[in-house]
Amino acid sequence: MSDFCLVRQPVFGSTGSLIGYELRFNESEDGQHGFVQSFLSGTFDLVRNRLPAFVAASPTLLIEDAFLAAEPGSAIVLLPSDTTADDVLVEAIARYRAAGGLVAIDHKGAEVSAAESLLPYVSWVRVDARAGNAETLAAVCGRLTSTASASGAAPKLIAAHVEEIEHYEATLASGFHAFQGSFFSRPEPLPSADMPQSTVAAMRLMGLARDGNVSDRQLEDVIATDPVLTFQLLRLVNSAALGGRGVASIGQALRLIGRNAFLRWLAVAVAAARKSKTGVDQELVRQAVERGRLLEQLVGGGRDSGTLFLVGLFSLLDSVFRMPLSEILDRVVLSAEANDALLERSGPYANALDFAESYELGLFENATIIAKDMGVDQSKINDFYTNAIIWTAEALGAALEAQQPGMKRAS
Incomplete structure (x- = not known):
């Protein structure tokens, strides 16, 4: 019997290839993050299917080096949009990256977020595809990549909450590298489709x-x-x-x-x-x-x-x-x-x-x-x-x- 709940949701590349999963965990009653429990039980490695897993976590979990036990590159730590850079967190990110891990940040809307202070230290930024029209998303994309380029390699961008064809087309045209959302679970029927x-x-x-x-x-x-x-x-x-x-x-x-x-x-x-x-x-x-x-x-x-x-x-x-x-x-x-x-x-x-x-x-x-x-x-x-x-x-x-x-x- 498991004390936690998890579910995985696919993340696709621009060509439609499966590049990883986001793993979502429930809130544990004892305060222990679901990743820790799933890793100790072996469930984490099972459900990620040898692909990288984006795992939302607080800065504290990263600072406590909770992810260092995982196989290098298996867990991409996704920090919330209200995270701000400080010396302790930047050092924790450096330790994790030195061990082969990657870090991402969430970016909820079109406005500048606190987490953008971490752009020089992260490999991925996840942006809500519902944040605006194609022009707005292109501006967000340009700001995020150009800011990081001043001090290091630009992060790759994930479009989250891609729910309609318009979301997909706008984010693809804006240069996003990866996509996730309900749009990929309900493609439009083909009028001439048939079965063998x-x-x-x-x-x-x-x-x-x-x-x-x-x-x-x-x-x-x-x-x-x-x-x-x-x-x-x-x-x-x-x-x-x-x-x-x-x-x-x-x-x-x-x-x-x-x-x-x-x-x-x-x-x-x-x-x-x-x-x-x-x-x-x-x-x-x-x-x-x-x-x-x-x-x-x-x-x-x-x-x-x-x-x-x-x-x-x-x-x-x-x-x-x-x-x-x-x-x-x-x-x-x-x-x-x-x-x-x-x-x-x-x-x-x-x-x-x-x-x-x-x-x-x-x-x-x-x-x-x-x-x-x-x-x-x-x-x-x-x-x-x-x-x-x-x-x-x-x-x-x-x-x-x-x-x-x-x-x-x-x-």
Whole structure:
């Protein structure tokens, strides 16, 4: 059981590549920063996935050298916008940088902030993309980079709270180097978007697998009509679900792992079928599968784990496939309760989606209240999230191997 809550949010480069994560922690009751607890438990290195993690922290934590224990370059300390430079803090930054660490500052608006006194000592500045129009953002960008250039290398700029296409275009044109925000989780649907036939078949199969009146033999007959899907699923189940134990048929896989597990792996195959061209695409697939696994653990109160998984997964498939969710749901037969949750935000599974969205935004208090209303043990919430990250990494690794035989998973 974890005493802290954390969530990670992706940071993308100007080409759409994933360059790191921001890790957000809840306020600890004993006053200990969540980073310290997560580092000691090993969670920090797990969730950052070998990428740099931006971690908001007070100057005191940096002065106390709390981040020196981390692997050099793994934690970029993000200081608040009201931080001012003094000798003690500047010396602490120097120690951290000498050890291979990086420091960033937050910059909330268009006006000059106190933290700008630290510009000569930091590597990143995070600016709120909602601070003004393109002209205002360009002026802020110019001021921040020119101020630092007088005494050292100019810091790189991150655009935070990129929520609309206008925010992205304005910050990209102004010379920002990195971006984060809800805009990247809900790309506009493409009018001509379509799905591979194997994906459509797999989605229909998900609906059939939920029906207790449909036999394993009937499911095997359906999937056997698609050789590509058969091959992918057999590799997926062999390499991931059963730890390498041999599976010769879909029917055998169903008998060994059960329908709920079969549904999960089938859903992962659907998500992984999205041809990911950028880090944004890959991250959307990861988020969809991860949310499915997170929700699956919120069982109780009459909620079915398989339905929870599908509700979580499908809630992001419109962004994954660039298609309206209603069109996606037309291709698969989900339960009425699942459709109500996804399309109307009503019924017994709607609050599970509310929980996921609150948690993913770092609104831990609100997520805890929802979990309590659902009868979920609040002390296990962070463990559920960490488990979802681990499971998703393993599942998507197996799915990619199934798509590309012979590919070796990164160690």
